[in-house]
Amino acid sequence: MNNLFGIAHDEGYQVLSHNYSYSEYELSNNQGGQKHPLASKSFVPTRSQLGEHLYWQQPVHRDMSQGSYDDTIKFRAGALKEAAGELDAIHLGGINISELARAGLADMLRRTMTDEDKITLYERYKAGEISEEATRLLLGEEFDLLQEDIEEFAAAAEDDTSQYLV
């Protein structure tokens, strides 16, 4: 366990040095509100058939509302529940309802956004109030297009523009 700890400790600091931030909220969430003594170093105790281990946990930007993969959304499904269940039963190999729901919701969120929503979202991203992951999820390809344009403009701002004057 000490060896495991030592290796994981080093890895943890390497990652932390790359500007990741650690969130106690994420850990306490996983442990039913009881913080582990090593929580501040991003380790979670787990048990397996080989005994007790400490695992280094991927740090997350909790302060920017970035959710973990295990976060859930509940909604009233109505006939959707029966429909999804039926299709799962009759479709060859079944269907991945969670995956379809994630993809469908992401698509509808993008379609729901107005120009003003996009501007507000990106301003909040720039102010550090929304994670890059959530911003990318909502803006899709447009996020990358904007980064490309910023880079191109930055390169153009190095050019001598006086030669284009008449």
Next chain:
Amino acid sequence: MATDEPQYPILVDTDALIAVGNSSLWDRITENIGLTTTNVCQQELKRHHEQNRSHAPEGSRSYRLHHGSTRVLDALEDKGTPLTRVVSVPRPHGADAGEQSLEQHLVQHPKAVDYVVLMDAHGRRSIRREIQNRDLEARVVPPTFLFYILYDNDLISRTAFCETCAELLKSEGWTGYHAVDAAWEGIPVDCSDVIDSDLLPPS
């Protein structure tokens, strides 16, 4: 090329010309910067001019298309203004004909073009890919670059630059924000003391 007009190394498409034509810096731009477009874009400008009413409500999209295209077409007709056009052979057709005509001109005359100015972000990416694939050196930028040239050469103040960006923010929605943010972050320049806070959403 069936033209005896000078060709300038900055190529501009229809929508970028209209956006800049509607700005309060249009006269400064046409007095100071050499720009070239294509006969295909000129045709698109004529169509916008004819299909949109001059008495459309001020500030509406129709108003901007009509008045912006009118100002650009007038400048194209005026031989004393450094806004010229080249003729595209073969002539591209379809919804993206204007953008395609710029790309075609760039590919045919790679050494004559330094910048391609486009309003549409997807169009900019498409031409950038073509430039990469063909190992060319031109840059593809949003129309705010033309405001920047004036600012960079002390022909306008930072305040005027920022205020003109704000006009684009008001009129062009996310597309305008995209063009303005690329400039502000790319240069970079801080316009927060000039821009009316209600133009940007509350953070």
